[in-house]
Amino acid sequence: xxxxxxxxxxxxxxxxxxxxxxxxxxxxxxxxxxxxxxxxxxxxxxxxxxxxxxxxxxxxxxxxxxxxxxxxxxxxxxxxxxxxxxxxxxxxxxxxxxxxxxxxxxxxxxxxxxxxxxxxxxxxxxxxxxxxxxxxxxxxxxxxxxxxxxxxxxxxxxxxxxxxxxxxxxxxxxxxxxxxxxxxxxxxxxxxxxxxxxxxxxxxxxxxxxxxxxxxxxxxxxxxxxxxxxxxxxxxx
Amino acid sequence: xxxxxxxxxxxxxxxxxxxxxxxxxxxxxxxxxxxxxxxxxxxxxxxxxxxxxxxxxxxxxxxxxxxxxxxxxxxxxxxxxxxxxxxxxxxxxxxxxxxxxxxxxxxxxxxxxxxxxxxxxxxxxxxxxxxxxxxxxxxxxxxxxxxxxxxxxxxxxxxxxxxxxxxxxxxxxxxxxxxxxxxxxxxxxxxxxxxxxxxxxxxxxxxxxxxxxxxxxxxxxxxxxxxx
Numbered sequence: 001x002x003x004x005x006x007x008x009x010x011x012x013x014x015x016x017x018x019x020x021x022x023x024x025x026x027x028x029x030x031x032x033x034x035x036x037x038x039x040x041x042x043x044x045x046x047x048x049x050x051x052x053x054x055x056x057x058x059x060x061x062x063x064x065x066x067x068x069x070x071x072x073x074x075x076x077x078x079x080x081x082x083x084x085x086x087x088x089x090x091x092x093x094x095x096x097x098x099x100x101x102x103x104x105x106x107x108x109x110x111x112x113x114x115x116x117x118x119x120x121x122x123x124x125x126x127x128x129x130x131x132x133x134x135x136x137x138x139x140x141x142x143x144x145x146x147x148x149x150x151x152x153x154x155x156x157x158x159x160x161x162x163x164x165x166x167x168x169x170x171x172x173x174x175x176x177x178x179x180x181x182x183x184x185x186x187x188x189x190x191x192x193x194x195x196x197x198x199x200x201x202x203x204x205x206x207x208x209x210x211x212x213x214x215x216x217x218x219x220x221x222x223x224x225x226x227x228x229x230x231x232x233x234x235x236x237x
Numbered sequence: 238x239x240x241x242x243x244x245x246x247x248x249x250x251x252x253x254x255x256x257x258x259x260x261x262x263x264x265x266x267x268x269x270x271x272x273x274x275x276x277x278x279x280x281x282x283x284x285x286x287x288x289x290x291x292x293x294x295x296x297x298x299x300x301x302x303x304x305x306x307x308x309x310x311x312x313x314x315x316x317x318x319x320x321x322x323x324x325x326x327x328x329x330x331x332x333x334x335x336x337x338x339x340x341x342x343x344x345x346x347x348x349x350x351x352x353x354x355x356x357x358x359x360x361x362x363x364x365x366x367x368x369x370x371x372x373x374x375x376x377x378x379x380x381x382x383x384x385x386x387x388x389x390x391x392x393x394x395x396x397x398x399x400x401x402x403x404x405x406x407x408x409x410x411x412x413x414x415x416x417x418x419x420x421x422x423x424x425x426x427x428x429x430x431x432x433x434x435x436x437x438x439x440x441x442x443x444x445x446x447x448x449x450x451x452x453x454x455x456x457x458x459x460x461x462x463x464x465x
Contacts, residue, residue, distance in 0.1 A: 067459055122410035129406055133399050139463040143393045146456045150386060
């Protein structure tokens with residue numbers, strides 16, 4: 001029998017926890033006083049928001065490591081984290097829109113939190129598109145790392161904007177202001193999302209690393225030593 | 238001091254090339270005017286709606302023109318291996334970035350005295366000379382905000398055949414704060430600022446400029462090392 005990889009086990013645990021957390025959130029936790037049943041979206045929306053920002057923060061760290069060391073491993077993990085961050089960010093935007101319609105009366109509002117989140121998703125999607133256009137592996141690694149670092153400036157802005165600007169979106173709650181029956185499913189789902197994200201990042205990184213290895217066999221690296229002339233780049237994309 | 242001298246030389250070179258050729262300048266100015274005209278056609282003859290949207294149309298004309306200007310800036314450097322010549326001179330990569338970003342900013346600022354009066358006439362905006370000076374000042378902040386990441390991305394995408402797609406794809410989402418800040422600030426200058434909000438939008442523009450002029454300058458060295 002084929003043995004499960006460590007990340008698959010974490011992913012399965014995450015999936016199981018998501019089912020348990022969502023069950024408690026849907027059926028055991030009480031409805032919120034003002035919003036009623038629709039507030040139950042919080043149990044997936046808030047963990048998605050936390051983990052998407054966490055994963056993109058990890059991508060930022062991997063981008064620095066990739067630029068610092070020049071090792072393909074970091075480039076592959078950065079790509080996996082960026083892809084996962086984009087998927088979670090898109091999911092976050094859709095969940096937010098579903099929650100906005102019954103509570104704000106509109107699917108979308110040009111509120112600072114929504115705008116910065118959309119910028120985040122669009123920019124990191126652009127980074128993935130950039131990667132697909134650059135054929136030379138080392139140049140692709142550096143350019144996408146540069147783009148991730150440049151774009152990461154938006155991520156703390158997404159988190160803190162509700163405190164810095166007047167926003168339709170509510171500010172972050174603390175465990176002291178939320179009933180314990182609501183905190184439990186929220187925490188279970190937050191860890192579930194984290195485990196699922198680790199699984200996705202690990203899987204995508206492995207695939208990207210395999211792709212990079214295949215490329216390196218077909219195309220030997222040709223990094224010029226520091227201080228020498230920059231070799232002419234071929235037309236790409 | 239050596240880096241500052243190199244930056245000044247690069248800016249002088251770019252402006253001289255622009256002055257001698259004038260093709261990029263003319264095409265970007267014409268593009269900006271056509272964009273302003275198109276907005277007025279899209280909205281229709283409703284002068285109140287045009288006046289209300291004047292700040293947005295003006296900044297969008299700057300944003301769309303900037304992609305033309307930015308991509309052209311690095312295309313010139315690839316002709317006859319000029320960029321490699323500069324690096325071998327040797328010009329510091331950081332000086333190359335700041336020289337290019339500064340000349341791009343100056344080029345975009347020079348669009349303001351042409352496009353702003355055109356917008357004032359087309360959209361029937363009531364603006365005196367003092368108002369126009371304020372608008373040009375805010376335009377300069379917006380131009381600096383567009384040029385900082387724009388120059389970095391233009392360098393990265395200049396070798397790619399799909400630069401026309403990639404540059405806006407990377408630049409436009411990133412510069413949304415510049416777009417929002419400059420539109421709001423210019424609208425307040427043109428339409429009055431009873432709540433005193435102008436300073437906060439100007440601070441947002443200034444903060445964006447400081448962050449991206451610093452960050453892009455540091456990262457450009459790595460981009461050049463991989464060969465732009």
